[in-house]
Amino acid sequence: MTTTTALPAPVPAATGDGQRGSIELRGVRKLYGNVAAVDDLDLTVRPGEFVTLLGPSGSGKTTTMMMIAGFEELTSGTVLIDGKPVDRLPPKDRDLGIVFQSYALFPHMSAAENVEFPLRMRSVPRAERRRRAEEALARVGLAGLGDRRPRQMSGGQQQRVALARALVFNPAALLLDEPMAALDKRLREQMQDEVKTLQKSLGISVVFVTHDQDEAMSMSDRIVVMRDGKIVQEGAPEDVYAHPRTDWVANFLGDTNLLPCTVLERKDGMAVVDLGAWGVGRVRDRGVDGDAYAVSVRPEHLRFVDAGRTENGGTGRIVSSTVLGATVRHRLQVAGQDVVMRELGTGSGAARDLRGEVSVGWSADEAQLLVLES
Ligand SMILES: Nc1ncnc2c1ncn2[C@@H]1O[C@H](COP(=O)(O)OP(=O)(O)OP(=O)(O)O)[C@@H](O)[C@H]1O
Ligand SMILES: [Mg+2]
Known part of the structure; x- marks a missing residue:
């Protein structure tokens, strides 16, 4: 058994109606x-949707998850799962895999016993527990490893056991709070693909x-950007x-170049702006x-242009x-400002004379007018 094999075809979710697993916070x-x-x-998380809460440390992501799961009480508001308020339900009755x-594995239990735990x-009944745990372990690519203790497994394998444990009782939805934070980059990317594949084939909703x-x-199907306990976008x-x-x-x-501007005109989804030393642009x-x-302007949207052709730039x-x-990353000084540009391959810019003058520009559809907050 290697960790790179594709996951076996999963057993379809029991309900099959595809309408289970909505989560609503009001x-x-x-x-x-x-x-x-x-x-x-x-x-609102729709059935089968993969929604990610993304935000810096302290922005309220874990607190939100804990309230959905029922480990934290709400100060006010309501959480609904499949349309029903769950505020009075204990975590185990909320039908959520977590x-x-x-949430480490129980170290004194085998992988299979860990996965059986929610069923217990x-x-x-015992025989059915066994069968379903084996099925869940196979689903995450760990068939045959049920007898191992967590300490006899790699970080990625332990993470899969945790996932199997979350899936084994066929929950309405999965809550995954930084489930791969402890893994190195390659394993993390592999697990990302596997979780995504599993989620799609099960059609299960995920809050990540x-x-x-x-x-x-x-x-993600949808990203919810959080800052200071609020959704900002x-x-x-x-x-x-x-x-x-x-x-x-x-x-x-991501990285971006921010060019302060004054708005001159806004029409049909385009703005004409005065960029100071950069001139007027769209x-x-x-x-x-x-x-x-x-x-x-994202670094990959800046391009070298011929001198004089700098309507936007x-x-x-x-x-x-x-x-x-x-890619190649160029740092430039343009119109008195530091900007960063990213080109694929060795790029046309790499061959340029570092001492010479260059012109850079962007296409009007690839640059975005935004609000300067900071
Ligand atoms: N039990 C608690 N008592 C007091 N304050 C808390 C408690 N739990 C969280 N907080 C505060 O609530 C805010 C949100 O914390 P939360 O753990 O939800 O952030 P997070 O977005 O998950 O951050 P991270 O990315 O670091 O995990 C923080 O300011 C944190 O200090
Ligand atoms: Mg957190």
Whole structure:
């Protein structure tokens, strides 16, 4: 048994109606003393949807999960699972499979006994427990390893046992709070693929927590960006990445160049902006409103252009070029500002004279008008 084999075809979820597993948070709030760890949160997870809570440390992700799971009481608001309020239900009656980073396996039990545990709590007869635990272990690629103790397994295998334990009772939904934080990069990426494949084939809803933006981008149907206990933006990963509402979201989800600007005109989803030393330019406009604005241009959307063709862009010089394997990162000084540019391959820029003048530009559809918060 290697860890790289594909997962066996899973057993379909018992209900088969595809409508199980909705989670709804209405006005959910959690105060610790007078600090709001979670502040008036509204969130709906549809059956079969993979929703990721993404935010920096202390933004309220775990607190939100604990309230959904029933380990923390709400200060106010309601949690509904499959349309029914669960605020009075203990965790074990909420029908949720849970893998929390702190939820370690029981070290004195074998993998199979660990996986059987939720079934024992539900008084499932012994023979059926055995059968279902074996099935769940096979589903996560661990067939035949049921007799091992956690300490006889790798970090990735232990994580799979935890996943099998969460899945074994056919829950309505899965709550995964940084389940891969302890794994190294390669194993983590492999587990990401496996969890995603498993989730899709089971059609189970997942609420996932991470503060790793790449993990959030690659796994989610929807990303919910949290800051200080509040949702600051949500949407499909590519949407949030392409259309950040604020400089904070743009910076949190990847690298970007922020060019402060004054809005001259807004029409038909485009804005004409005055960028000071960069001149006047055109960018996409999703209608965000604030006191101050900037244009966000992702490093991969800056390109070298011919001198003079700088409607959206400016002229300056390359400060450094670093080859990062598949891409090259250029640092430039353009119109008095430091900017970063990323090119695929060795790129056209790598061959350029570092002392010479270069012009860079962006296409109006790839740059975004956003609100400057900080
Ligand atoms: N039991 C508690 N008592 C008091 N304050 C708490 C408690 N649990 C969490 N907090 C506070 O609530 C806020 C949100 O914490 P939470 O654990 O939900 O953050 P998080 O987004 O999961 O962060 P991380 O990425 O570090 O896991 C933090 O300011 C934290 O200090
Ligand atoms: Mg946390």
